[in-house]
Amino acid sequence: MEHFKEVARDRWVTPTELPRLAAAIDKEANVYIRAVLWLYLLTGARRDELLRAHWTDIDTQRAILRLHMTKNGTPHEIPLSPPALKLLAQVPRVSGNPYVFVGHKRGQHLVNVTKAWQRIRKDAGIGDVRLHDLRRTVGSWLAQSGTTLHLVGRVLNHKSERSTRIYARLADDNVRAALDAHATKILDAAAGAHGVHGAHVGIVPS
Helix, strand or coil: CCCCCCCCCCCCCCCCCHHHHHHHHHCCCCHHHHHHHHHHHHHCCCHHHHHCCEHHHEECCCCEEEECCCCCCCCEEEECCHHHHHHHHCCCCCCCCCECCECCCCCCECCCCHHHHHHHHHHHCCCCCCCHHHHHHHHHHHHHCCCCHHHHHHHCCCCCHHHHHHHHHHHHHHHHHHHHHHHHHHHHHHHHHCCCCCCCCCCCCC
């Protein structure tokens, strides 16, 4: 029997799409859904791992979120940026409920954000973006900003390099952009040395 080759999904929220997504999230009535969607974008945490977070898992002094059990079967600490800490400080706490993202059932955490996400992504005009793509967005933006693939893998708590490999092309694109910018600086410096703007030296074509 011939098996189909697994193809990694290559979708994330682009800089052009993000303002529309942000506006759509902020219109959501449920404060806990708003908060968890923003935290997905700020931390890259897996959906269920973040939904199960307790207030006691948050260390504001060290600015970290402790995930005691992850998909990898190991604990993981997520650094919390100042915007993430500010957001968490605004999330209402419910007496008797240990969870950060409170659900409809008494004492339980938020479970189903799929219906809300379907409304939000439609409003934002990104109907093909899945919830998991928010996590992929974090990895993509990090790779494009010059973060090494090893560090991207650590941020996303990938167990194997294969999971991080999807961002390799983005890292390569970033290298190309860096070299393009470097070439411009080199030629500008060479031009300045000759006292003529735009001059070229050596075998560099005009």
